[in-house]
Amino acid sequence: MILVADSGSTKTNWIAINEKGETFFKIDTEGLNPAVFSKKTLYDRIITKEELRDIKNDVKEIYFYGAGCGTQNAVNYLRAIFEDIFPNAEMEIYEDTIAAVKSLQTDTPGVVCILGTGSNCSYFDGKETHQKIVSLGYMLMDSASGNYYGKQILKDHAYGKMPAEMAKAFEGQYDLRPDIIKENLYRKDNPNTYLASVGRFLIENKQGEYSQKIIKDGLRFFIENQVLQFEESKNVPIYFVGSIAHFLHDEIVEVLREYDLTLGKIVRHPILTLAASIASKYTN
Template sequence: MILLADGGSTKCDWILLGDEGEIIFKTRTEGLNPAVFKPNVLEERIRKNEELTKHKDSIITVHFYGAGCGTKKPAALLKQIFEDFFENATEVIVREDMVAAVYAATTEPGIVCILGTGSNSCYYDGEHIHMAVDSLGYILMDEASGNYFGKRLIRDFYYKRMPPEVAEAFNEQYDLSSDVIKENLYKKENPNTYLASFAEFIFTSERNGYFYKIITEGIQEFVETRVLCFPEAQNVPIHFIGSIAHFSEDIIRAAVWPYHLKIGNIVRRPIDGIIEYYRKEVLKVKVD
């Protein structure tokens, strides 16, 4: 059996696959980004999940793909936490979420983009992943991500750049007092997740001109900074992973059109693509 996980800062999806590729269980924990959360928070989020706790002694293989796992120290921290929790595991692999995004999107050369709580991109040559830019996180980068749009909404509300009816609805849905916002951003943990929580307002409300404008500007900035940086962009498909990409497909297609780029797959939930990859490429399950 293989325990697979696709983790971000907001949530983490877990799947236990049997030897024939069957799903033994699916579950979800809160986000497990080791670059953002302290070890005790990561440990607690795993322990309180009933499915993981029930099966932990029988699991011998853990493959985790997550945000914040692209550098050695955070990845090693999370790996140790998993080894301590899954005491009988003989193989624990922790890799960055970009790898999972590639598995979910394609087996052929292409550019793969993540639009989630954070954002990122890579070029996949068919065998290896190539990063053009090191990600510096939500303060400096993360264009077109959940925290990017959350930040934009809060600024626009305070600068009174929102249409009045949108501002009224936004104010009814969230506590926008300056004290609460500053406490969450500067005193509490996980400010990136806090900012990203506001982005739901855009994608669960009826589309209007204001929403269209800020989504378009975010996607345009992402394309210019995180897609066109790859020389291969003109010659391979551009794949997108994540809910923001799923709900913004029309805007993504419009944003890449002037650059004559080809859109590939747009995958809302990467865990589904990861399952199929493991069935075909790892477990070698034959499909009739």
Template sequence: MILIADGGSTKVDWIALDKNKKEVFRTRTLGLNPAVVSKEELKNRIINMFQLINIKDEVSKIYFYGAGCGTPEPVKILHKVMQDVFVNAKIEIAEDLLAAVYAASQKKPAIVCILGTGSNSCYFDGTTTQMISPSLGYIIMDEASGNYFGKLLIRDFYYKRMPKNIAKTFNEEYNLDSDNIKFNLYKQPNPNMYLASFAKFMLAYKDEKYIRKLIKKGFKDFFKYRILPYKKDAKTPIYFIGSIAYFFSDILDDVATKNNLKITDIIQRPIDNLLDYHRKHIN
């Protein structure tokens, strides 16, 4: 049995294949970002999914692509956790950006970007990926991500910069008590995921001037720091992966056009494309 997993901070999509590369099942767990989730919680999130546990001894290979897997130490942590569960498996762990490259460009040169709970980008030359810099996560970077917009919404609400009609609904839909917010940010696991949960609110108000301005600011920052430094022209394909890019594609297209660039495709969930790639390339 082979497992292919595409993991963000919020969720991980898993596909199990048999020896003939036929799909056996799909499932989803909570995010397995080893940079922000403890060892114990990582293991719990895996063993609590009965479909994975039912086949744990049959799994011979795991291809895991995940948020937080861009530096050696978190990868080591997650590898140990997974090896303890899938004792007979050979485990390969790579950053979620590599999954995005495989899902989007299919090994052709392109700029590939992620806009989900977190954000990132790379230039893929057909062989290797090049990055502007390593991602330092939700506190310092993650421009235009779900957690980035969550922070802006909460801050604008508290500074009373949010239009009154939007603020009223925002307050009704979320627990905005300051103690509750601080508890979730500083005492609970996955504060990035918590912040990103607020970003869903933007969808209901995406045509409001305030929300569009907020989103455009985030996308401008993303292009400034994560795309323009590659110094590529409009001939270079640009792909985006993730729900933020997908649901606000019109604003994203507008920002790209203003930078004399063109977006080739936006993929909300890359797991199907990733499956196609592995069927072609795994033995």
């Protein structure tokens, strides 16, 4: 059995492939970001999933692509957990940007961006992936991501800057009492996931001047500080991967046009292409 996983901080997509290259199952678990979660949390999120627990001794290979896997310490941290759960498996663990590049199935150079719960950006030269900036996580970076937009609208609501009608809808959908917000941010696990869940409200209500300004300002900041760090960005396609990119397709097109940048394509679920590519090794 082979496991392929694409993980963010909010969710991990898993596909299991049998020895014939056939899909055995597709499941989701909570996110497995080693830069955010404790070993116990990561372990529990895997072992409590019945489908994964049932095949743990049968797994021979694991291909894991995840947020927070950009340093060797993070890779080793996660590897130790996988070795405990899947004792017979060989494994390859990569940063999520590698999954993004591979999912594009191209050997054409381009800038590859991730916009999901968090955000990231790298340059693919046609063979290798290059990164200039190491992410410092959701508190300092992650512009134009789900948790970034969650922070923006929580602050605007607290300062009374959100339009009245939108604020009323926001209050009807979320518990916005200060104590509840602070508990989610400072006492509970996964504050970045909580912020991304709040940010979903902005994406679902993206029409109107207020929402459009926040969304496009976030995209502009991301482009100026992430995409344009690569001199090649003016001459190659800009690709996007992730759920936020999927739902902000039109806004991305508009903002890229402001910077005279060219959109390549947007991929919502890279796991499907990744799994198909790995399965093909066993069917050919």
